[in-house]
Amino acid sequence: MPLIAPPLSLYVHMPWCVKKCPYCDFNSHGLRGDPPPYAAYVDALLADLDADLRDFGAAASGRPVHSIFFGGGTPSLFAPELIDRFLDGVRSRLPLVEGAEITLETNPGTVEHGRFDGYLAAGVNRLSFGIQSFDDDKLRRLGRIHSAGEAEAAVKSAQDAGYANINLDLMYALPEQALEGALADVERAVALQPTHVSHYQLTLEPNTAFAANPPPLPDDDHAWAMQEACEQRLAEAGYAQYEVSAYAQADRRCVHNLNYWRFGDYLGIGAGAHGKLSDTATGTVRRRWKTRHPKAYLAAPGGPERIGGDAPVAPDELPFEYMLNALRLIDGVPMADFTQRTGLPDERIATALAAARQRGWLAESPSLLRTTPLGQRFLNDVIAAFLD
Template sequence: MSLIAPPLSLYVHMPWCVKKCPYCDFNSHGLRGEPPAYADYVHALLADLDADLRDFGAAVSGRTVHSIFFGGGTPSLFAPDLIDRFLDGVRSRVAVAEQAEITLETNPGTVEHGRFDGYLAAGVNRLSFGIQSFDDDKLRRLGRIHSASEAEAAVKSAQDAGYANINLDLMYALPQQSLEGALADVARAVALQPTHVSHYQLTLEPNTAFAANPPPLPDDDHAWAMQEACEQRLGEAGYGQYEVSAYAQPDRRCEHNLNYWRFGDYLGIGAGAHGKLSDVDSGTVRRRWKTRHPKAYLASPGGSDRIGGDGPVAADELPFEYMLNALRLIDGVPLADFSQRTGLPAERIAAALATARERGWLADAPPFLRTTPLGQRFLNDVIASFLD
C-alpha cells in the first residue's frame, strides 16, 4: 500500500531552564552565568525552519501546520514578544491552520505576573504547567523551584488572563509517596479545573542524578495501585483517559500529542529537537534531529552543523516505531492506518498481532489495534513484540 501524508505539526525546543531537575533526561540546560541570548535563539529557530523547508522540499511544500508545541527546558523563560516574533515568522513561511492548537510549556517558578496576557496575544492558546506535585516536600525532593501555593497561583493567573485550555503535568510514585498522597495531588489538580491532566509515573532514566543516586520509590505493585486509583478519581471528575498518561475533559484532548501517537508528521526545530516526515514520492519515513547543545546549535544558524542526524527509518524498524506510538491510545487506531502511515502491508505484522491477541494483550477486534487492560499494564512488552 502507498504511503499517505498524515497531518503536519511543528515542535519547537527551548533548551534552557532555571535549574536541571534530578529526574529529567530531556535536553535541558540550567542557567549559569550570563543569561542566554534569547533573541539570537529565535533568529536561529527561524533559520532552522527555513533550512528544513528547503531540504525537505516536496515533502512539506503546500502542507498546513495543524499544531505548534513549545517544549523544553522552560519555554516561558522567553518573553511574549519573542514568542510573538517567532510565530509571525512561522506564519510568513508556512500555512498555519486558523484554529491551530499552539501550546507553550511553563514552569510555575518562572512565570511573571502579566506575562500570560502577552502569550495569549501572541497566539499561544494552550498552556501546559509542569506542576508534578502539590506536596511541598515532594517538590523539594524532585528539585522543583516552585511551591504548591505558587503553582496554584500561576494557574489561576493564567485563567484570569483568559486561558481556557490548560494542562497540568502530575507525577506519581514519587519518593516515599503513599496512595493517599497521590490521590491528594489529583484532588488539588482537579480543584483548579484544568481542561487536561498528564499523569505519569516517575521513572529512573539513565544519565540523570536520580539514576546515579536513586531515591526510595514505591515498588511496582504500589505504583500500579496509584495509577488505577488516580485514573478512577480523574474519571469521576470528568477527565476521560485517552492515552496511557493523558486525561481530558470532552473535546479537550491534546491535538499535538495525538498527532505523535497516530504516527503523524512533525518538523522539529531547536537544539536537540526531533522531526519525522513522510516522503510520499520515495515511499519512506524520514527522521531528522538537531544537535543537542545550544552553543553548537547557535554557532551557525540554519547551517548543516545544526543537524545531529538524518535519514530514512528502515522498513524492519517501522512496525516497532508505529506501535511505540499508536498502542498508547486507549481507543486504539484503525488497522488500515498502519499501512497508510508506514507504507507497509498489514501482513507484515500479522504474526505479531496474532501472538499479542493470544496473550490477551490486544483486543480481538481485527479492524482496530487496541490494547486490553492487561496490554496496557504490560505495554512495553506488547510494543517490544513488534521488533523485527
C-alpha cells in the same frame, strides 16, 4: 503499498530552564552566568525552519500545520514578544489550519508570572504547567523551584488572563509517596479545573542525578495501585483517559500529542529537536534530529552543522516505531492507518498481531488496533512483540 502523508505539526525546543531537575533526561540546560541569547535563538529557529523546508521540499513546504508545541527546558523564559515574533515568522512560511493548537510549556516559578496575557495575544492558545506535585516536601525532593501555593497562583493567573485550555503535569510514585499523597495531588489539580491532566509515573532515567543516586521509590505494586486509584478519581471528575498518561475533558485532547501517537508528521526545530516526515514521492519515513548543545546550535544558524542526524527509518523498524506510538492510545487506531502511515502491508505484522491477541494483549478486531486492559498494563511487552 502507497504511503499517505498524515497531518503535520511543528515542535520547537527551547533548551534553557532555571534549574535542572534531578529526574530530568530532556535536553535542558540550567541558567548560569549571563542570560541566554534569547533573541538570537529565535533567529536561529527561523533559519532552522527555512533550511528544513528547503531540504525537505514538497515533503514539508506548503503543508498546513495543525499544531505547534513549544517544549523544553522552560519555554516561558522567552518573553511574549519573542514568541510573537517567532509565530509571525512561522505564519509567513507555512499555512496554519484555522484554530491550530499552539501550546507553550511553563513552570509555575514566580520568575514567569505576569506574562500570560502576552502569550495569549501572541497566539498561544494552550498552556502546559509542569507542576508535578502539590506537596511542598515532594517538590523539594524533586528539585522543583516552586511551591504548591505558587503553582496554584500561576494557574489562576493564567485563567484570569483568559486561558481556557490548560494542562497540568503531575507525577506519581514519588520518593516515599503513599497512595493518599498521590490522590491528594489529583484532588488539588482537579480543584483548579484544568481541561487536561498528564499523569505519569516517576521513573529513573539513565544519565540523570536520580539514576546515579536513586531516591526511595514505591515498588511496582504500590505504583500500580496509585495509577488505578488516580485514574478512577480523574474519571469521576470528568477527565477521560485517552492515552497511557493523558486525561482530558470532552473535546480537550491534546491535538499535538495525538498526532505523535497516530504516527503523524512533525518538523522539529531547535537544539536537540527531533522531526519525522513522510516522503510520499520516495515512499519513505524520514527522521531528522538537531545537535543538542545550544552553543553548537547557535553557531550554525540554518547551516548543516545544526543537524545531529538524518536518516530514513528502515522498513524492518517501522512496525515497532508505529506501535510504540499507536498502542498508547486507549481507543486504539484503525488498522488501515498502519498501511497508510508506514507504506507496509498488513502481512508484515500478521504473526505478531496473532501472538498478541492470543495472549489477550490486543482486542479481537480485524479493523482496529487496540490494547486490552491487560495489554495496557504490560504495554512494553506488547510493543516489543513488533520488533523485527
